[in-house]
Amino acid sequence: MSDISRYGYHGKILEVDLSSxxxxxxxxxxxxxxDYLGGRGLATRLFYDRVDPACDPLGPDNILxxxxxxxxxxxAPTSCRGHMxxxxxxxGVIGTSNSGGTWANAFKASGFDALILKGSSRxxxxxxxxxxxxxxxxxxHVWGKNIHETTxxxxxxxxxxSPVKVLCIGPAGENLVRMAAVANDRNRVFGRCGPGAVxxxxxxxxxxVSGKQKIEIKDRELYQSGLDQAxxxxxxxxxxxxxxxxxGTAGLVELINLISxxxxxxFQNCSHRDxxxxxxxxxxxxxxxxxxxxxxxxCPIGCQRHTAVPSRDGEGxxxxxxxxxxxxxxxxxxDIYDLEAITRANYRSNxxxxxTMSFGGTxxxxxxxxxxxxxxxxxxxxxxxxxxxxxxxxxxxxxxxLRQGVGDRLAEGSFRxxxxxxxxxxxxxxxxxxxxxxxxxxxxxxxxxxxxxxxGACHLRGGYAVSLAFFGGTKEIPRFSLLQSPMAIRNxxxxxxxxxxxxxxxxxxxxxxxxxxxxxxxxxxxGDFSVTRLExxxxxxxxxxxxxxxxxxxxxxxxELPARFSDVPIIAEGKERRVSRDDQERMRQxxxxxxxxxxxxxxxRELIDALNIRRRKS
Amino acid sequence: xxxxxxxxxxxxxIFDGREKNVVVPEGSAVGDLLDHVCDTEKxxxxxxxxxxxxxxxxxxKNGTSIQSLDGLETKLENDDVIAVFPFVGGG
Numbered sequence: 001m002s003d004i005s006r007y008g009y010h011g012k013i014l015e016v017d018l019s020s021x022x023x024x025x026x027x028x029x030x031x032x033x034x035d036y037l038g039g040r041g042l043a044t045r046l047f048y049d050r051v052d053p054a055c056d057p058l059g060p061d062n063i064l065x066x067x068x069x070x071x072x073x074x075x076a077p078t079s080c081r082g083h084m085x086x087x088x089x090x091x092g093v094i095g096t097s098n099s100g101g102t103w104a105n106a107f108k109a110s111g112f113d114a115l116i117l118k119g120s121s122r123x124x125x126x127x128x129x130x131x132x133x134x135x136x137x138x139x140x141h142v143w144g145k146n147i148h149e150t151t152x153x154x155x156x157x158x159x160x161x162s163p164v165k166v167l168c169i170g171p172a173g174e175n176l177v178r179m180a181a182v183a184n185d186r187n188r189v190f191g192r193c194g195p196g197a198v199x200x201x202x203x204x205x206x207x208x209v210s211g212k213q214k215i216e217i218k219d220r221e222l223y224q225s226g227l228d229q230a231x232x233x234x235x236x237x238x239x240x241x242x243x244x245x246x247x248g249t250a251g252l253v254e255l256i257n258l259i260s261x262x263x264x265x266x267f268q269n270c271s272h273r274d275x276x277x278x279x280x281x282x283x284x285x286x287x288x289x290x291x292x293x294x295x296x297x298x299c300p301i302g303c304q305r306h307t308a309v310p311s312r313d314g315e316g317x318x319x320x321x322x323x324x325x326x327x328x329x330x331x332x333x334x335d336i337y338d339l340e341a342i343t344r345a346n347y348r349s350n351x352x353x354x355x356t357m358s359f360g361g362t363x364x365x366x367x368x369x370x371x372x373x374x375x376x377x378x379x380x381x382x383x384x385x386x387x388x389x390x391x392x393x394x395x396x397x398x399x400x401x402l403r404q405g406v407g408d409r410l411a412e413g414s415f416r417x418x419x420x421x422x423x424x425x426x427x428x429x430x431x432x433x434x435x436x437x438x439x440x441x442x443x444x445x446x447x448x449x450x451x452x453x454x455x456g457a458c459h460l461r462g463g464y465a466v467s468l469a470f471f472g473g474t475k476e477i478p479r480f481s482l483l484q485s486p487m488a489i490r491n492x493x494x495x496x497x498x499x500x501x502x503x504x505x506x507x508x509x510x511x512x513x514x515x516x517x518x519x520x521x522x523x524x525x526x527g528d529f530s531v532t533r534l535e536x537x538x539x540x541x542x543x544x545x546x547x548x549x550x551x552x553x554x555x556x557x558x559x560e561l562p563a564r565f566s567d568v569p570i571i572a573e574g575k576e577r578r579v580s581r582d583d584q585e586r587m588r589q590x591x592x593x594x595x596x597x598x599x600x601x602x603x604x605r606e607l608i609d610a611l612n613i614r615r616r617k618s
Numbered sequence: 619x620x621x622x623x624x625x626x627x628x629x630x631x632i633f634d635g636r637e638k639n640v641v642v643p644e645g646s647a648v649g650d651l652l653d654h655v656c657d658t659e660k661x662x663x664x665x666x667x668x669x670x671x672x673x674x675x676x677x678x679k680n681g682t683s684i685q686s687l688d689g690l691e692t693k694l695e696n697d698d699v700i701a702v703f704p705f706v707g708g709g
Binding site: 238239240242243244248249250252254260282303324438460466467478506510572573 | 624674681703704705
């Protein structure tokens with residue numbers, strides 16, 4: 001490895017103890033960089049070395065690490081993503097969340113590679129970071145303000161040419177809502193697993209950054225060869241060239257319905273009327289509410305939806321969204337096909353700081369509990385929680401973020417909500433994380449991805465098998481293959497680990513895989529980040545995430561889908577489809593074998609030694 | 619036989635609509651149907667590369683990719699719904 005304080009990295013970590021107010025600048029260990037690269041890998045290692053796996057996620061001992069990658073600070077396409085790792089207040093297992101935007105680049109330009117947040121302040125604080133200096137300031141003037149207001153207030157007074165970037169929570173995080181997000185750039189969020197509640201518990205309202213520190217590129221020719229290839233391929237592939245810009249991610253809505261994978265009524269079935277689905281499709285959004293597409297920093301793809309809707313008082317309002325997951329989880333999953341209502345609820349979630357995915361899953365669960373009489377009108381304060389009631393969405397978002405009335409119970413997530421009603425079987429979660437908008441019965445590969453994702457049911461950490469479902473058809477990877485799903489999902493998960501550790505966007509994967517990134521990462525750092533080495537890093541990170549989870553109490557039985565998916569079939573490709581307990585067990589054991597974990601899902605000693613994973617520092 | 623072809627994403631502009639009802643002779647295959655609807659050079663260029671589907675163009679028969687059936691040789695039956703679209707990503 002070349003000089004770590006120069007090429008690709010600054011070689012500096014900022015460690016902040018919010019209990020004592022102590023702020024330390026620490027050197028970045030070159031071994032960590034060699035073995036964990038950056039982003040998700042680096043954050044996981046820094047987290048694992050410091051956290052007590054038995055800690056209360058909403059206690060002062062939880063630790064949150066935010067890391068950037070060696071590509072952040074270059075001009076590599078989409079290289080703008082930061083990664084957070086923490087113990088999740090929603091799931092109790094590793095929380096791992098990723099966001100694009102401009103904050104990660106600005107943080108790195110302040111001269112640091114990673115940020116470690118420990119302890120808990122007694123009063124609301126703002127962490128202000130500039131080159132060579134970081135300090136904790138009072139945040140009492142923005143406590144209670146929403147994400148957009150906070151961003152505006154904290155951005156005021158920036159010197160011309162030296163913009164500040166704000167990462168912050170809204171009321172949902174302050175109120176310790178277990179699905180609270182952390183946002184940057186107003187509408188880009190670290191959404192999943194509840195990092196906002198960890199910020200809220202630490203009384204950390206925001207992290208403001210500015211600076212112009214640059215990194216250098218060691219081997220420009222090697223870097224450029226990867227970059228040229230990446231840009232060329234992104235211009236060739238229809239998805240990255242035009243489709244995501246034209247339709248957003250919601251361009252998938254009708255197609256996922258076509259392959260019987262679009263969940264309905266809290267995953268009771270995947271049956272919709274085509275004309276209903278069309279009302280919430282990406283095509284319809286593009287023709288009605290969309291004002292323009294937008295992109296994160298350095299992104300040529302442009303999937304952002306900048307939209308406008310008429311508001312209830314007749315005035316129009318503007319905002320961002322919805323993307324695919326929000327559209328489906330707040331929409332068809334709740335039997336709602338009203339694009340304006342979904343968009344408004346999305347706007348409120350953005351402002352208040354709520355993960356739209358876990359909210360949608362929790363709302364659908366609440367609607368099923370209401371339908372079955374386990375949640376009564378008395379419980380909801382008279383609100384009609386019937387499936388299909390679009391009117392209630394926006395109100396429920398607000399009540400959840402503010403923990404008002406029944407919102408106080410929704411704020412706990414669907415697992416705790418359903419359990420509190422005595423009906424835990426209606427929570428569609430794995431490890432207490434709400435399932436994304438692809439029904440696992442429609443693809444065994446996706447099912448196994450949800451089961452084995454380190455953070456619970458997440459399509460991004462668990463492996464995104466939808467492309468396999470489309471090509472599902474190729475003889476190589478059938479949609480319903482018990483035999484091939486374990487290897488396929490391991491490969492998808494590893495690709496995801498590397499994308500998260502490189503600080504780049506998943507959607508580049510529609511144009512090319514890892515080779516151009518390997519050349520760019522090696523070129524920037526002067527280190528060996530060949531495809532083979534990157535694959536080893538991915539396996540190491542997967543093992544370390546699992547080691548944390550095992551220490552936090554995860555067992556093989558936690559790698560399982562809710563009973564609905566084994567007991568109640570959907571119809572796909574003309575046949576009844578379910579993922580039986582036996583099928584789950586078989587895929588799980590095959591997957592453990594491929595990962596070199598034992599039959600109880602614990603990384604083997606031989607694997608830990610072979611990957612040279614250091615044991616926890618005591 | 620009467621079958622329906624559905625279009626998605628930018629194929630709706632290329633084919634001037636979201637779906638077409640087509641009458642095809644008995645024994646026709648998916649390839650014959652796509653041949654029939656690709657009635658201009660532009661349409662053909664979007665769907666075919668020589669005699670095969672272009673890379674990243676997907677055709678499905680009643681929700682099943684034709685690649686897991688008999689490809690363009692997949693036989694049609696009355697009331698089949700054939701979907702054709704460029705591979706769309708997201709999530």
